[in-house]
Amino acid sequence: MAVELNLQHDYHSSANTDVLRVYHFELDIAVDFDLQQLNGVVRLDFIRNMPSNTLVLDCRDLFVDNVTDIDGVTLSFNIIDVNDTLGQKLIIDVAEKITSVVISYHTSKSAQGLQWLKPEQTLGKKLPYLFSQSQPINARSWIPLQDTPKARVTFNASVKTPLGLRTVMSANNNPVMPDDGVFTFTMDKPIPTHLLAIAVGDLAFQTTGPRSGVYTEPGMLEAAANEFEDTESMIRVAESLLGPYAWGRYDMIVLPPSFPFGGMENPMLAFMTPTLIAGDKSLVSTVAHELAHSWTGNLVSNATWRDLWLNEGFTTYFTNRIVEEVYGREQAELEWVIEFGRLQQEMLSMPLGEQTLPANVQNRDPNLAFNRFTYDKASMFVHELEHRLGRVAFDEFLLQYVNHFAFTAITTETFVDYAKQTLLVDHFDKLNLEELTEWVYGQGLPAWFVAPTSRSFDKVYLALSQLISGIGASELCVAQWRVHHWQYFLSKLPLRVSQAMLLDLDEVFNFTGHHNAEIACDWYRVAIRNLFDPVLPALTEYLCKIGRGKFVRPLFIELQIAGYHQELKAIYAQARPGYHPSLQVQLDSLLHYDE
Structure with missing residues (x-):
């Protein structure tokens, strides 16, 4: 008999968040490039939702030296292997009146959330570099904590680094370098643990607007600042749709080429790949995407990795709206059609049972949730909601949705219940429960779905037909083609x-x-x-x-x-x-x- 899944449970965390929940931590670490490890102490403050004398945390390949209460009294603890995906769980005995634990620890060279670069692996070739990637469940490899989106935390941090290197985190960042190599940070708004981030290196800073700027190695700074000079315009457009930007500043850091993503929406310091620096702003929709996460993903978060589509689908749609306002309708249409093309390609190789909005990743690697269905199928769903309701009515719903769930983590079922109470009541003549359910839980795309199109691709189809008929490449008319036309051309070759x-x-x-x-x-x-x-x-x-x-x-x-x-x-x-x-x-x- 199949075991019924608990859709409210995060299967990628061992933490007992429903019983004792960590809500704040104080971090004090030192960065050791010679040993390639972080050495530090973290104090975790938690609340008791139910009576229990056990606090369970997530960790992976961490060396825990000792655990005490806030007064320095030693607490007994045990580290138990879970599996290769989840790592270990740290079990701490806590008496009834204890509400904080202090953990002394250091990281290992195998920490999946940290990459240590030698000087020769950097642009400047002179100084080493460190950066993190906590999403989806790698924060536990550099801080012992409840590593689940359900356990949002605030934090203060102090980081000591070798002189001459700058540290930045997903928190407030001061562009002025301290004399003693000690950097301090505060994040006073609760964030999911996968948004915890740190980078250390030879970093320079340049503003791109009154509340935005870019950090990167000095040799790339000017190009990065020029590429991202439209950031303030993007922020204003996003605010006009979903309300005031809640995080103060929106800074970015362009990392070395080994950064494994296009961008990562770490609040107040979005991580960006250098592959975006094309010199013509043709790839800056990634900046819009990470900015959009400031509302859909950072304010309203997925409660489990099964629910990733709530982050990525709404954000991918929201990105398209920002691009339309800043760069024009043609570019937005081009990107939407290419987005659908990516989805079509993945539909050919992904088993039909996997082609749903909720990702089938319980008891599997959560990285598998990052597919074209949680991004692009989910975006097509949101685009259809806009089409059904009309843009004005849909924008009202979107703003209401973000405000209602701000600073909380929700499941797919939470969203569906909310839609039943709002969308299906206020717009009963435009959307019904059967259609909503088919989009969310159905496999593939609904039978009634109409794919996005753009007349701008007509010239690409003409060039393709000419090429196939035997006309040489030099005779094709490709004047005024954008990057998106070339991408489409290559994707549609036989x-x-x-x-x-x-x-x-x-x-x-x-x-x-x-x-x-x-x-x-x-x-x-x-x-x-x-x-x-x-x-x-x-x-x-x-x-x-x-x-x-x-x-x-x-x-x-x-x-x-x-x-x-x-x-x-x-x-x-x-x-x-x-x-x-x-x-x-x-x-x-x-x-x-x-x-």
Whole structure:
């Protein structure tokens, strides 16, 4: 008999948050680049929701030296292995009157949430670098805590680093460097633990607006500031839709190439990949996406990783609205159509049972929740809500929804219940429960779904038909094409393309080694699929230089499918040391890699 799942339970945390819940911590750590570890003390303050003498925390590969109460009295504790995904659980005995514990600990070199870079792995080549990636469940590898979105926390932190290096965190950041190497931070609004973030390195700062700026290595600062100069405009547009920005400042940090994501919405300090610095603002929708999370994701959060679509679907939709206001309707339409194309591709390879908005990740790796269904299918759902209700009425609902659940974590079922009380009551003539349920729990896309289109792609279809009919690449009319047109062009090429046509395309458009990482990735996928060996040296360089999972993962899969087994093994062995530990773990499993 199948065991019925508790849809309110976070299966990716061992913490007893329903009994004792941590709500604040005080962190005091020192950064040791020689040993590649954080050494510190954390005080966790908790409330008692039910009587219990046991506090259960999440940790992974942490070394706990001792645990005391706030008065220094030693408390007994035990660390128990759970499994490879969840790591360990730290069980602390707490008497009835105890409401705080103090844990002395240090991290291990295998901490999946931290990447330590040697000077030669940085742009400046002179100083080392450290950065974190806590999402989804890697905060537990650098702080012992209740690592679940359900347990939102505030915190104060003190971080000691070697002189000459700057520390920034997902909190208030002071661009003035202290003389003693000690940086202090405060986050006075409760955030999910996967938004805890730290970076240490040779970082310079430049403002991009009255409440925004960018940190990065000095050699990249000017280019990054220019690329992100529209940030304030984005903030104003977002506020006009979903109300005042709640976090004070919206700063960003452009990390080294090994950062495994396009962006990470850490509050007050969004992490960004350097692959966004294209020189023409063609990829800054990622900035809009991480900004949009300030409302949908950071204010209203997923309670479990099954519910990730509540973050990513609304945010992907909201991103499109920001892009439309700042860069125009054509670009918004282009991005929406490309978004749908990504979803279509994944529908071909994902089992039908996995094609729902709630991610089927209970008792599985939560990284599997990050797919095109929690992002793009969910976004299509939100777009349809706008279409059904009309933009004015839908905007009213969206604002009401965000305000109602601000600073809380909700499940899919919480959203559905809320929709029953609001959407289905106020707009009963435009949406019914059966349609809502089909979108949320149904497999694939509803039968009535109408895909997004854009007349702007007509010129791409014309070029494709001409190319297939035998016209050479140099005769195609590609004037005024944007990056999105090129992405669409490459994605719509036939699965099988002749070597002569690939050579012609490459000689005319210089796809191999293209400066735009998106275009380069799309081209390499086409080339690998068709065994176009001339790209292999540039592909190797690309995979060794870029650590963004969105690009790296599909390229290795393409190599695997195409039969480049020896090349794959050699490239991965060369590129792997530069990847973030969390990406290494995923790729090791995917590629059956054994050092």
